[in-house]
Structure formats: structure tokens, C-alpha cells
Amino acid sequence: MKKSTLILILMTIVLTGCIGPFKDKFPETQFPPELKVVTRKAWKWKKIKGDLPVPQEIKKITIHHGGEEFAEDKDPIQYLLNLQKWSRKEKGWVDIPYHFMIDLKGTIYEARPLAYPGDTNTTYDPTGHALICVMGNYEVQTLSQAQLQSLVELTAYLANKYNVGISDIAGHKDYAETLCPGKDLYRYLEDGTIQYEVSRRLKKQN
Numbered sequence: 528m529k530k531s532t533l534i535l536i537l538m539t540i541v542l543t544g545c546i547g548p549f550k551d552k553f554p555e556t557q558f559p560p561e562l563k564v565v566t567r568k569a570w571k572w573k574k575i576k577g578d579l580p581v582p583q584e585i586k587k588i589t590i591h592h593g594g595e596e597f598a599e600d601k602d603p604i605q606y607l608l609n610l611q612k613w614s615r616k617e618k619g620w621v622d623i624p625y626h627f628m629i630d631l632k633g634t635i636y637e638a639r640p641l642a643y644p645g646d647t648n649t650t651y652d653p654t655g656h657a658l659i660c661v662m663g664n665y666e667v668q669t670l671s672q673a674q675l676q677s678l679v680e681l682t683a684y685l686a687n688k689y690n691v692g693i694s695d696i697a698g699h700k701d702y703a704e705t706l707c708p709g710k711d712l713y714r715y716l717e718d719g720t721i722q723y724e725v726s727r728r729l730k731k732q733n
């Protein structure tokens with residue numbers, strides 16, 4: 528084979544690869560720089576293999592806690608990797624059940640792609656919900672101001688992007704028989720702090 532023929536074949540493969548059927552199914556999200564998000568790519572999220580669930584349209588934002596106590600020295604990225612493995616192997620879910628996770632320091636991690644509905648061990652249908660989970664157990668742990676701040680900023684970003692009403696921001700226990708997201712986190716939904724802070728940010732943006 529002539530060298531020029533080989534180059535032509537290689538060029539064709541490269542070009543059809545770029546524009547052809549091999550489009551990235553999990554495109555990277557561009558977050559505003561003020562929202563500090565560790566992207567899926569940054570924490571080495573493993574792509575969903577096999578059939579993808581039916582896509583969803585976001586209409587609600589629902590807040591959770593991890594439910595297990597989280598020690599100060601526990602590595603959040605290792606926790607995400609383990610949670611992903613457990614969700615897929617033990618539960619048969621396509622991914623981590625939540626779309627975003629927040630660690631003890633208030634760092635936000637992108638988890639399951641928002642295009643796909645989350646999963647739950649309880650009885651409500653999470654289709655149409657953007658699920659945010661704060662690592663830890665807030666029946667026994669205390670939510671820090673940094674965590675609350677990140678939760679508010681992320682919720683405001685999602686509410687603005689998907690046009691979610693303030694009344695559609697709630698906790699897991701508003702939909703199912705559960706203690707989630709724990710009393711020390713739920714109190715900020717119960718007294719309207721989160722809703723108030725989100726609406727203040729939405730007014731500034733619009």
C-alpha cells in the first residue's frame with residue numbers, strides 16, 4: 528500500500544470519528560466559575576455502560592443526606608468511587624443514585640448525569656427530580672456553614688437553569704417515609720432558609 532493511500536484511510540477514520548456516530552454520550556457540563564464543582568472527569572467517574580435510562584426533564588430539586596456518618600479524614604473521592612461501584616454491583620442501578628454530592632468541606636461533586644432520573648431505596652418516584660446529597664448523617668452530625676452555602680448556591684444554579692419553582696425545592700422526607708436528609712439539614716428547609724436564600728439569588732440573576 529502506498530503511503531499516501533494509508534494517510535487517506537487514517538484521515539477518513541479520524542474525520543468520521545469526529546462527526547460520525549461516535550458522539551460523546553456524557554458531554555462535560557460547563558459550570559459557572561463561581562460555582563466550584565469537581566466535575567465527573569476530574570474525579571474519574573466511570574461512564575455508564577449498556578442501555579441508558581429514558582431521559583428526564585428537571586422539575587424539582589430534592590435534598591438528601593448520605594445517611595452514614597462521615598469522618599473528617601475520610602477521602603470523599605474514594606467514597607464516590609466506592610458508592611458508584613456499590614450502586615452498580617449491589618443495587619443494579621446505572622450509577623450513583625444522586626446527581627450531585629457535597630462533602631464535609633462544602634465541595635460539590637458532579638455525579639449521575641442530570642439527564643437520567645436518580646434512584647432510591649424508598650417509595651417515591653425520583654423522575655424529574657435533580658437530587659443533591661450531602662455526605663454524612665445529619666440526624667447526628669451538624670451541617671456546617673460552608674456546606675449550607677454550597678447547597679444554596681447549587682440549588683440556585685439548578686433552579687435558574689431548569690426553571691424550578693421555590694415550592695418545588697424540598698427534602699427527601701417530604702416525599703417518602705424516611706429521616707433523610709436528617710434533622711440538622713432539614714431544619715433549613717423547614718424554616719425556609721434555603722428557599723429564601725435561593726430566591727434572593729434568582730432575583731439578582733433575573
Ligand SMILES: [Zn+2]
Nearest residue numbers: 591592699707
Ligand atoms: Zn434521601
